Amino acid sequence: MRYAAIGLGGRGKGQMMELLNVPGVEYVAVCDNYGDRAEKGADLVEQKTGRRPKVYQDYRELFAREELDAVLCCTTWVTHGEIAIAAMNAGCHVAIEVGGAASAQECWDMVKTSERTGKFCMLLENCCYDRNEMAVLNIVRQGLMGEIVHCAGGYRHDLRDEIAYGKENHHGRLKNFLARNGELYPTHELGPIAKLLHINRGNRFLSLVSVASKARGMADFLHRKQPADYYLQGAQWNEGDIVDTLITCANGETIHLTHDCTLPRFYSRDYAVQGTRGLYQESAFGNALMIDEEIGTFQGWNHRPANFDDYRAVYEHPLWKAYEKGGIHANGHGGMDYLVLSAFADAVEHNTLPPIDVYDTAAWMAITYLSEQSIAMGGQPVPVPDFTNGAWIEREPAVPSIFSCEEIYPDLFAADTALENSSTATAESVLPLQASP
Ligand SMILES: NC(=O)c1ccc[n+]([C@@H]2O[C@H](COP(=O)([O-])OP(=O)(O)OC[C@H]3O[C@@H](n4cnc5c(N)ncnc54)[C@H](O)[C@@H]3O)[C@@H](O)[C@H]2O)c1
Numbered sequence: 001m002r003y004a005a006i007g008l009g010g011r012g013k014g015q016m017m018e019l020l021n022v023p024g025v026e027y028v029a030v031c032d033n034y035g036d037r038a039e040k041g042a043d044l045v046e047q048k049t050g051r052r053p054k055v056y057q058d059y060r061e062l063f064a065r066e067e068l069d070a071v072l073c074c075t076t077w078v079t080h081g082e083i084a085i086a087a088m089n090a091g092c093h094v095a096i097e098v099g100g101a102a103s104a105q106e107c108w109d110m111v112k113t114s115e116r117t118g119k120f121c122m123l124l125e126n127c128c129y130d131r132n133e134m135a136v137l138n139i140v141r142q143g144l145m146g147e148i149v150h151c152a153g154g155y156r157h158d159l160r161d162e163i164a165y166g167k168e169n170h171h172g173r174l175k176n177f178l179a180r181n182g183e184l185y186p187t188h189e190l191g192p193i194a195k196l197l198h199i200n201r202g203n204r205f206l207s208l209v210s211v212a213s214k215a216r217g218m219a220d221f222l223h224r225k226q227p228a229d230y231y232l233q234g235a236q237w238n239e240g241d242i243v244d245t246l247i248t249c250a251n252g253e254t255i256h257l258t259h260d261c262t263l264p265r266f267y268s269r270d271y272a273v274q275g276t277r278g279l280y281q282e283s284a285f286g287n288a289l290m291i292d293e294e295i296g297t298f299q300g301w302n303h304r305p306a307n308f309d310d311y312r313a314v315y316e317h318p319l320w321k322a323y324e325k326g327g328i329h330a331n332g333h334g335g336m337d338y339l340v341l342s343a344f345a346d347a348v349e350h351n352t353l354p355p356i357d358v359y360d361t362a363a364w365m366a367i368t369y370l371s372e373q374s375i376a377m378g379g380q381p382v383p384v385p386d387f388t389n390g391a392w393i394e395r396e397p398a399v400p401s402i403f404s405c406e407e408i409y410p411d412l413f414a415a416d417t418a419l420e421n422s423s424t425a426t427a428e429s430v431l432p433l434q435a436s437p
Pocket of ligand 1: 006007008009010011013031033034035057058059074075076077079097099124125126170171172175199227333
């Protein structure tokens, strides 16, 4: 299949090369605003494949000249939407890296363009394929946690360096933290939660409220790290250090998101799922699972929940079992990058809807501009648009696929046993071959 890669910063370069590990992917063109980055991207592809893709600095020119099946877009938060729309209008399926939307219009345009062109737009939410999140999905779908009532998660990542030196490093985050105040990066935790709660297929986000703390982290960091005449000293940082968002869902669940990138902090997504019969809680101090049926309802104040790793061995998601058997590609985030890219390439190859479709993409990305509106109005509730236009109530089932991050189809993994004896049954060949037609 003929691909183009657009946006070749740190992430784009990595994703472009990781996607090349999936069989059937060929790059005919690469593009970045910065000519040196585009040339470097072409060098990398040529070194690996022996074929040099064409180099562009303007994606419009690329779409006008190249015949493509699909586009990998890893640019910036405020450019993903427009490039996705241009790609679909040019007749290509498109995958975009994660980030939030700037407006309702951007989300609706992505949805309407996908519906009109028949091309899909997939948000590359790799955390939907994280090993732990997938094992939790498996545990929930097997009914061990009862009915899910509340979920939580955060993007809790100390990015002060990356944000502060955005100008020097040509990095996109800086301008957003100066200009905006909202849940800028919701989808790492929200993607798996939305899939767990069947958002857009039987459930939907109804409304949200967001509040932001004061913004002090960046100014204090630069005060200590840079001389008094550094150009950002005294800058007005708008993004609150801690932004909390509460989403309510049509089926009654609540979701709590936390954005936390400008204070001292260890990395964690704090993924939590709480049902009538169990709890999963990610923690840097050890992930925990509590299941009523196994430990009884109350074990005393000092009770320590079970170590999640013990459960994971039992409730490993079949995709991860197959992946481990074939040899995990740990290049990107422990292997989940390869899985999300495989899901994208599989949908391109079979011309089917991907497991994360344009309605998911729009609903998840919309949380950003909606949270900005809520914060601007002092934490007022704001409605979340229904990008399916009512179809969520009785939407047709998703395409069964081993890459589904919402349902589990054990039958689709049965072929694994047949392939086990094959000498070519590596992760690279097995995963795409097992995929749904
Ligand atoms: N899923 C993950 O785990 C993960 C990890 C890191 C980054 N990301 C996401 O990936 C995206 C890229 O991240 P990054 O760190 O590489 O950012 P970056 O700002 O360093 O790089 C973006 C690149 O896109 C290029 N670009 C911007 N607009 C363009 C346009 N109109 N046409 C062509 N090129 C354009 C820029 O020149 C730059 O080289 C972001 O959305 C980021 O949030 C995701």
